[in-house]
Amino acid sequence: MKKNDRSDIYAVVDKILLIGVPVLLVILWEVLSVAGVLSDSTMPAPSVIFESIIKKIQDGSLQIDIAVSMKRVFEGFIIGTVLAIIIGILISLVRLFDRATAVLVAVLRPIPIIALLPLFILWFGIDEESKIAVIALGSFWPVLVNTIQGIRQVDKKLIEVAQVLKYSRVQIILKIIIPYAFSYIFTGIRLGIGTSLACVVTAEMVAASEGLGYMIMYARMMSHPDIVFAGIFILGIIGLIIELGMLKLQENLFRY
Numbered sequence: 579m580k581k582n583d584r585s586d587i588y589a590v591v592d593k594i595l596l597i598g599v600p601v602l603l604v605i606l607w608e609v610l611s612v613a614g615v616l617s618d619s620t621m622p623a624p625s626v627i628f629e630s631i632i633k634k635i636q637d638g639s640l641q642i643d644i645a646v647s648m649k650r651v652f653e654g655f656i657i658g659t660v661l662a663i664i665i666g667i668l669i670s671l672v673r674l675f676d677r678a679t680a681v682l683v684a685v686l687r688p689i690p691i692i693a694l695l696p697l698f699i700l701w702f703g704i705d706e707e708s709k710i711a712v713i714a715l716g717s718f719w720p721v722l723v724n725t726i727q728g729i730r731q732v733d734k735k736l737i738e739v740a741q742v743l744k745y746s747r748v749q750i751i752l753k754i755i756i757p758y759a760f761s762y763i764f765t766g767i768r769l770g771i772g773t774s775l776a777c778v779v780t781a782e783m784v785a786a787s788e789g790l791g792y793m794i795m796y797a798r799m800m801s802h803p804d805i806v807f808a809g810i811f812i813l814g815i816i817g818l819i820i821e822l823g824m825l826k827l828q829e830n831l832f833r834y
Contacts, residue, residue, distance in 0.1 A: 622804040627811065630804040639793075644812065647778050647789040650706070654713025655774040659767060662718045666725025666763075667751065683722075691716050692780050699785055709781040716777035717770035721763070728762025729755055761832070768824045775817055 604624050610616045611623035618626070634640035668675045669683075695712055702708040732755050740750045756763070782791025790809050797805030 618803075619801070620803060622807060626804045627807045630802075630808045631811070634805075634808065640812070643788060643790050643793045644816070647782065647791065648816070650709050650713060650781075650789065651771075651774045651778050654710040654777070655717045655771055657710065658714035658717035658774070659721050659770055661714070662721035662766070662770070663725050663763065666722045667729065667755070669722075670726050670729035671751075671755075687719050687723075691777055695781060695784055704785040708785060709778065712781045713774045713777045716773040720769035720773060721766035724762045724766025724769070725759065728759030728766075731762065732758045764828055764831070768821070768828070771820055771824065772817065775813065775820070779813065 607616070607621070608624050611618070611621065611626075616623075631640065665679075669679060670676070691712055694715065695708070698708040698711045702711060736754050736758065737750060740754055745753070778789065779791035779794070782789035783795040786792040790813055794806050794809035797803075797809065
């Protein structure tokens, strides 16, 4: 068998596994539900979940919940990412700032976001500010850690050469440090946006009247497992779309 033929076979098998395994699992789930092996009160059939999604699309409620959640994700993610990059640069390049924040970062970073949510509600109330603060903090840490790690990997000789060439501090940051550390920073951004999606669900489950997290929590309270699964499925699809978009963006940016 020729090498090209073998490669073609591997490509076909790869595509079959990529699509076939999830499809087979859904079919098995449907069969077990119809056969009564799985209870409708805990594991409704995929067809029932799909019908629930269609109904929520038809009445317009799903689109509203998605739009509200994604608006919160976008706002919180932008705030958290910008702050993380700025503070990461300061920690990496200014020794006094590094020493001043070292203990704060070490103490605050391991605290689960959900543990801080009641505090944010006390500070900002149950309106949008508390939810956006939770999302911003959730995206802040992965971007901060990766920014610091990336900048500290920059070749010191490049900075020394730039200083010899009379580059200003700002030029060194924009033309050498940021481009060199960009792969790390972008990895942090990818992780941060995924964390933002998780944080918005957490925030909406506790204090919200709209959004996917609220939809899931309300459906649980009303004993509608099909809506709970529908919300989880929609979140998974949104996360997949975001991840594929980020990978495509990464591919294009890194080529540049």
